[in-house]
Amino acid sequence: MEDISLVTVVFMLPLVGVLPLLFVRSLSEHTMKWLTLTVSLVTFGLSLLLLYNFDTRVAGLQMVQKWDWISSDSFTIRYYVGVDGISIWLVLLTTFIMPISILASFEPIKDRVRLYYIFMLLMEWAMIGVFVAQDLFLFYVFWEVTLIPMYFLIGIWGSEDRIYAAIKFFLYTMAGSLLMLLAILWLGNEAGTFSLPEIFAKLNSGELSFSPSTERWLFLAFAIAFAIKVPMWPLHSWLPDAHVQAPTAGSVILAGVLLKMGTYGFVRFNLPLFPEASETFAPYIALLAVIGIIYGAWVSYGQDNVKKLVAYSSISHLGFVMLGIFALNSSGIQGGILQMVNHGISTGGLFLMVGMLYERRHTKMMNAFGGIWRAMPLFSGLSLVIVLSSMGLPGLNGFVGEFTILLGSAGSQVLSLWFTVAAAVGIILAAVYMLYMFNTVYMGELDKEENKRLPDLNWQELWSLIPIVIMVFAIGLQAGFFFNYMDSSVRDLVQYLGDTITAAAGR
């Protein structure tokens, strides 16, 4: 038996945590909550160790674990996990968001507690699986498995229209990913392996190559699956429903991590597997991304439901990420990855805020609030930081990501400058709807009787917001530290993209 990689430990720990919840009948609700929180905190601690052990000079995979899972004469499927500069922050994001979501569930979740925490840990397991998997089979397995806990989280603990939202979420994402399944099978049949690094090696050596039209079809099959997940306009319609109906922790996870699976997929699969098609489609995808930026912002402004506003703002923010990725240059992609993390933190925070408001007033309508600052100063202060971070105020995390993305898209060889201009307009719009929301809910006169006695944060709420605020400042002020980790891997990817594209142009 070879050594077990740290990645495997981080990955499997949540699953181990499920076992006592499943089989020990005598656990009290209190124990179950704390057990789940402990498991997720230990997972987070170990993932920090992952960061500590990470060698930033290495572009390829690190802390790899490789076991044969299915082997036959014509192909192999492996349990193949590892992290590189592209995935490391997303793994960290997952393990960071989970304890927060679990802590934020302590009060609101009173029904079927055991089942809830089982699904929370399964969710964490599957999400880490998506980010560490280096085998197409393994990736697809976890890509699909993430649907199940989320389906239950929305369907059981969601609000009134939860069933509709849950089924829509499931069907939408599944329909998209099934075409990806075919593309994966096709790739595997051609390459004789499903391991990503081996496929890259074969592509590099010319042992495996696609005709341009095949490459485009494959690109599209992957892209549709990812675009639905992101979600890109016009495939976004599941998102507002799912977000609004999901319980608070569900929304936090959905916005914080699940959506990133889509953008991550583009960077991990579409760009390196199909570089020429990526170049061909880049302007179209950037166009959809920019439409998403403006559309999401515009629709957000029109909402009177806070949760919907935050949900639509996600479409806008993820548009930035997509624009950065398809700038196909180093700063675009690095900005995109950092913005994935930023969005996870800020929007996760925004959903927590909405959840806290909802717990107090059982409404998400903005006009039910007003002047909350006077009743809940601590809460409002922390909220302001998160709102500003989401808007992209310099010094906070959102600014760094968006700025780098705009830098990337402006300097991009494949995108016209107009995309950058349009995206910049999106930033202004973001300030408009965010400040409008903050103004309506927090500022002004505390004129409604029911709002006057609202209690400020309890310790669980406080401790779920504090880490977020810390990260908002940490990334905002020390972005170099974060970029440093992705540098080698992204540089490698961009180099590869550039080489193949030049080679194709030369042909």
Place this chain on the structure above:
Amino acid sequence: MFEVPSLSDLNVGATLPVTLLALGACVLLVVDLFIPRERKSITAWLTAIGIGVSLVFSLLSLSGAVEFGSGELAFSDMYRADRLTDTINVAALITALLGVMVAYDYLERTRLQRGEYYILLMFSAAGAMLMGAANDLVIVFIALELLSIPLYILSGFRRPQEASEESAMKYFLLGAFASGFLIYGIALIYGATGTTNLPEVWDAVAGVVAEDSAAKFLVMIGAGLVLAGLGFKVAAVPFHMWTPDVYQGAPTPVVAYMSVAAKIGGFAALVRVFGMGLSTFVLESGAPAAWQDTIWLVAVLTMLLGNVVAIVQSDLKRLLAYSTIAHAGYILIAVAAAGTAGLEDTAAQAVVIYLIAYAFTNAGAFAVITAMEKDDASNTSLDALRGLASRCPWLAAAMAVFMLSLTGIPLTAGFVGKWFVFKVALQADLVAAAVVGVLTSAVSAYYYLRVVWMMYFEEGEGDAATPPALAWAIGVAAVGTLVLGALPYLLSDMAREITLAFGG
């Protein structure tokens, strides 16, 4: 002069699993007479033991630990004991064992406890096993009858309940009709090739095609009729009409067994006849076998009809009946892929993997319905599931696992089956069929998830009773579904050495 072959020439040893089962059933037929009515649990146990022993022999043969008989062929080249036979035996026997476990308490509480039930089940399992071992078209036919006739009787086992009688009658009449098609098809193939022995048919068909004689039309029509006959057994469109009515009317434990066993037998025979006997029926050199287009079109229609019609069902048994039609479509894609030269083995492996995955999942799902069903055969509607998760958490969890497996969600056996089927479909360039396959899978998610949402998201009085044998059956099926899903190599290793002897 007709020469009586000696026992050693027959190579009975190679046929041990199926011979044991059939002999056991015959002996039990007599023994059962002496078992008093109130102690039929003895018959059930004896049946389980018989099936168990046969299963052990099949597994031994499969693992290669023991070699039974000498060589692959037995009974004057009628029976072929190869890897496909072994895997089909295992699948059929596991299904039969689950069938006994699911049935016992049901028969007890509905006062139907009779020894014949178990004995008929054994005979039909032997039929399914023989279909996988057929090396001759005549055996295909005999095995089909051995599989089907007990199933007709079992469907009507709840006499004098009308639905059950109607189900048996319908199944019997249409089944007899389908048998007619099959035997006529066999006759035409015999007419064209002068033999019913599959290896010889394989040879002769190549000759017929090479000569370009009119006999190739006989082969073509014969193949079509065989497809119709076997298509009826596996419930492929357009021969599926009987399925919903029969499955809804027949006693639920019978459906748990027959919805799987008939498919195992039917598909094993399809693989034998088309993948083996008729794989040389290639009209243009380099092109796939002439029947490939027909089969994948049938597969596409089957998937579309089964999945779309299942959406509007409100009765769980009927819903799953349409779902079984849909699954026949998925497996048929793999059968069609066998028409591409060089892919016969891979396609047969995909079929077997899918069948074993399906056996656990589908038998398990019907076992859960058996647990819910009241003594008067009511309480099988979708609404009856409401709130089941709060009252019977483990049962609901098992049902959820079965539904996810039928949808083809990873980490369940169903996904492994679909993976291999779609993989071979792409290898055979059946892209259209594969695309329809994945899209209809997405459609199927809707109605399978509806079952889950009824159990988990709705409040209600959903309730079920799980006596020990039934609980074990559901537990085994659920654990099997998950284990095969998490450790797919168990299935792929088992199937990987399947070769259709002279296919390539």
